[in-house]
Amino acid sequence: MNKERRSEILATAPSFLWLAMFVLVPVLIIFAIAFRPALPAGGIGEGWSLDAVRSLAEPAYLSLLLRTLWISALTTAACIALSLPVAYAMARLTPVWRSRVLLLVIVPFWTNFVIRVFAWQQILHAQGYLAELLRGLHLIGPNDRLLGNLGAVVLVSVYTYLPFSILPLFAAAEKFDFGLLDAARDLGAKPARAFFGVFVPGVRQGIITAFLVVFIPMLGSYVVPDMVGGTGTQMIGNKIAQRNFSDRNLPEAAALSGALALLVLAPMFLRRKEKPQ
Amino acid sequence: MASYLRFENVTRRFGSFTAVDDVNIDIQQGETFSLLGPSGCGKTTLLRMAAGFDKPDAGRILLDGKDITPLPPDKRPVNTVFQSYALFPHLSVRDNIAFGPKIAKWPQDAITRGVDEMLDLIDLKAHAGKKPAQLSGGMKQRVAIARALVNKPKVLLLDEPLAALDLKLRQRLLVELDAIHDEVGITFIYVTHDQGEAMSISDRIAVMNKGTIEQVGPPAEIYEAPRSSFVAAFIGDTNFLDGRVTEAIDPRFSRCEVNGFGSIVIDNDKPVTPGDRVHLSLRPEKLLVSREQPSSSDLENAIAGKVEDVIYFGSHTRYWVRCGEWRLCAEMQHRKYQLDEQSPKWGDTVWLRWHANDGFLLEQYRAEDEGLLTLPDEDS
Numbered sequence: 299m300n301k302e303r304r305s306e307i308l309a310t311a312p313s314f315l316w317l318a319m320f321v322l323v324p325v326l327i328i329f330a331i332a333f334r335p336a337l338p339a340g341g342i343g344e345g346w347s348l349d350a351v352r353s354l355a356e357p358a359y360l361s362l363l364l365r366t367l368w369i370s371a372l373t374t375a376a377c378i379a380l381s382l383p384v385a386y387a388m389a390r391l392t393p394v395w396r397s398r399v400l401l402l403v404i405v406p407f408w409t410n411f412v413i414r415v416f417a418w419q420q421i422l423h424a425q426g427y428l429a430e431l432l433r434g435l436h437l438i439g440p441n442d443r444l445l446g447n448l449g450a451v452v453l454v455s456v457y458t459y460l461p462f463s464i465l466p467l468f469a470a471a472e473k474f475d476f477g478l479l480d481a482a483r484d485l486g487a488k489p490a491r492a493f494f495g496v497f498v499p500g501v502r503q504g505i506i507t508a509f510l511v512v513f514i515p516m517l518g519s520y521v522v523p524d525m526v527g528g529t530g531t532q533m534i535g536n537k538i539a540q541r542n543f544s545d546r547n548l549p550e551a552a553a554l555s556g557a558l559a560l561l562v563l564a565p566m567f568l569r570r571k572e573k574p575q
Numbered sequence: 576m577a578s579y580l581r582f583e584n585v586t587r588r589f590g591s592f593t594a595v596d597d598v599n600i601d602i603q604q605g606e607t608f609s610l611l612g613p614s615g616c617g618k619t620t621l622l623r624m625a626a627g628f629d630k631p632d633a634g635r636i637l638l639d640g641k642d643i644t645p646l647p648p649d650k651r652p653v654n655t656v657f658q659s660y661a662l663f664p665h666l667s668v669r670d671n672i673a674f675g676p677k678i679a680k681w682p683q684d685a686i687t688r689g690v691d692e693m694l695d696l697i698d699l700k701a702h703a704g705k706k707p708a709q710l711s712g713g714m715k716q717r718v719a720i721a722r723a724l725v726n727k728p729k730v731l732l733l734d735e736p737l738a739a740l741d742l743k744l745r746q747r748l749l750v751e752l753d754a755i756h757d758e759v760g761i762t763f764i765y766v767t768h769d770q771g772e773a774m775s776i777s778d779r780i781a782v783m784n785k786g787t788i789e790q791v792g793p794p795a796e797i798y799e800a801p802r803s804s805f806v807a808a809f810i811g812d813t814n815f816l817d818g819r820v821t822e823a824i825d826p827r828f829s830r831c832e833v834n835g836f837g838s839i840v841i842d843n844d845k846p847v848t849p850g851d852r853v854h855l856s857l858r859p860e861k862l863l864v865s866r867e868q869p870s871s872s873d874l875e876n877a878i879a880g881k882v883e884d885v886i887y888f889g890s891h892t893r894y895w896v897r898c899g900e901w902r903l904c905a906e907m908q909h910r911k912y913q914l915d916e917q918s919p920k921w922g923d924t925v926w927l928r929w930h931a932n933d934g935f936l937l938e939q940y941r942a943e944d945e946g947l948l949t950l951p952d953e954d955s
């Protein structure tokens with residue numbers, strides 16, 4: 299072991315220990331709890347049991363999983379679709395304007411996330427101004443609701459995660475050689491063709507990062523579907539909360555959490571395969 | 576001869592700065608036409624307007640008699656080879672070349688044939704599957720040329736295509752480019768700030784300075800008969816002499832007094848009458864340096880001076896010779912090896928000799944252009 303390697307290990311040791319203590323160990327505890335029996339009163343029993351893990355085979359979970367994937371995918375797709383032109387436009391700005399707009403992208407983080415979702419709850423409320431306005435314009439029927447449905451969950455999720463997809467895409471767009479778009483136009487491409495045929499492949503790494511930073515947290519989404527969604531938009535996170543707080547069945551909650559953790563690892567492998575390029 | 580690509584009173588301003596100022600150029604079909612000028616003189620701006628990336632503030636651009644000024648780049652039968660190559664990094668060499676034909680919706684077999692032809696032309700068949708990042712600079716350059724040429728443009732625009740390459744490769748690609756031009760017969764507009772490149776590849780050269788065209792003509796004409804002090808000084812090296820015409824010898828030659836220098840015979844490259852102030856450009860290689868006083872003849876000028884600086888360049892040697900108030904630069908080829916004691920050295924008195932025909936009277940002289948001339952190293 300050479301000197302450089304040793305100092306590298308020393309330098310990364312604290313964060314490694316931190317992660318081991320507060321991420322790896324808790325995750326392992328959760329995996330362990332999944333194999334414990336549940337006590338009727340809500341505690342964790344002695345000994346080992348496969349009941350909680352077997353409960354994952356419940357048919358209802360399949361639709362829950364599919365719904366979670368669907369909402370996450372919709373949100374991720376919308377975030378990337380919106381971020382691409384934003385990142386493009388930002389990268390073309392003069393440096394002064396670029397940092398101003400960058401600040402605007404980050405400004406929402408100055409307000410607590412739950413408060414912002416609460417604000418959306420007010421905006422989308424059935425008696426809110428927006429609903430009144432849309433009703434007045436006959437764009438929605440008298441009984442249509444803006445809240446409690448898939449649309450609300452995706453809308454607020456997109457709002458929440460948009461900065462997370464703009465930032466990596468902007469970082470990629472900033473490095474993109476815009477001369478390539480001139481070259482594409484020169485070779486006969488219309489602006490849209492140049493954008494999709496040259497710019498989008500050019501910021502591919504940014505798209506992959508944006509996908510990961512939106513899709514993975516979305517799989518564990520809990521607050522947004524809880525606050526602006528309804529029964530039809532329940533996601534795995536909500537089910538875990540329900541098992542935990544209402545049903546007081548900790549092993550089943552742990553089994554679901556473990557399954558979610560494994561699900562999250564899948565897109566990480568996508569990243570692994572991309573890296574060597 | 577009818578012009579094929581025509582710039583008509585083209586002007587482009589950036590704010591209060593005029594990058595291209597009322598430019599008129601007529602380019603013939605099939606010729607290699609160079610835009611030559613120092614950095615920032617507006618060459619790229621002019622080329623971008625021809626390609627459609629930029630619009631003139633005034634004037635128009637005609638291709639084959641048709642006004643193409645309002646057309647976007649994708650609607651112009653013109654392709655560009657960019658200085659930075661601008662190859663698509665996510666596409667292979669083959670797909671880079673096929674980019675244009677695919678957009679133009681050529682049939683698949685025509686695309687394959689067209690791309691193969693180009694790969695043959697640039698001799699990169701073996702590398703067709705590689706990505707640009709895996710290619711050397713020279714290869715990238717050739718792919719950029721092929722990617723533009725495959726579309727069979729009416730005019731190919733090349734913006735300093737060799738600037739990023741080393742000298743040897745540049746010389747080789749220049750020859751290759753010339754061969755490609757002969758083979759495809761497409762009109763080339765070649766932008767460069769390298770006079771050697773422009774001289775060797777062009778049928779005609781337009782010398783640009785500060786957004787305007789100083790002179791247009793074949794390389795030899797630009798070199799031998801520069802219109803202005805800028806052209807004379809930017810292309811090659813020269814000496815400027817200014818004097819007053821004292822006497823007309825015959826319709827072709829005059830006598831002229833140069834202050835602190837003496838009386839010399841000049842060729843009337845432009846009509847002059849006694850009393851006129853004239854500016855003469857005298858190329859260093861036209862001056863013969865000798866240690867003995869040459870036998871004088873009517874149209875020969877001979878003047879004595881002292882060698883102030885000598886620089887050996889291998890193929891030739893440069894002498895800076897002080898003649899009264901003037902310091903002239905002379906250049907001597909080494910046809911055969913000269914023994915050291917024979918060649919003039921620092922401090923020697925030598926004679927400079929030239930024929931009246933060897934100087935050229937400038938139509939336009941600006942003192943600032945003296946700054947473009949090569950000076951001897953001051954601290955030597």
Ligand SMILES: Nc1ncnc2c1ncn2[C@@H]1O[C@H](COP(=O)(O)OP(=O)(O)OP(=O)(O)O)[C@@H](O)[C@H]1O
Nearest residue numbers: 589593594612613614615616617618619620621768
């Ligand atoms: N988009 C622009 N905005 C402002 N000024 C510009 C712009 N494009 C070019 N210029 C200015 O116009 C002048 C001419 O630029 P141009 O790029 O045409 O020069 P060039 O002759 O190609 O020089 P080089 O040999 O360095 O490439 C320069 O002074 C440049 O600063």
Ligand SMILES: [Mg+2]
Nearest residue numbers: 618619620734
């Ligand atoms: Mg340029």
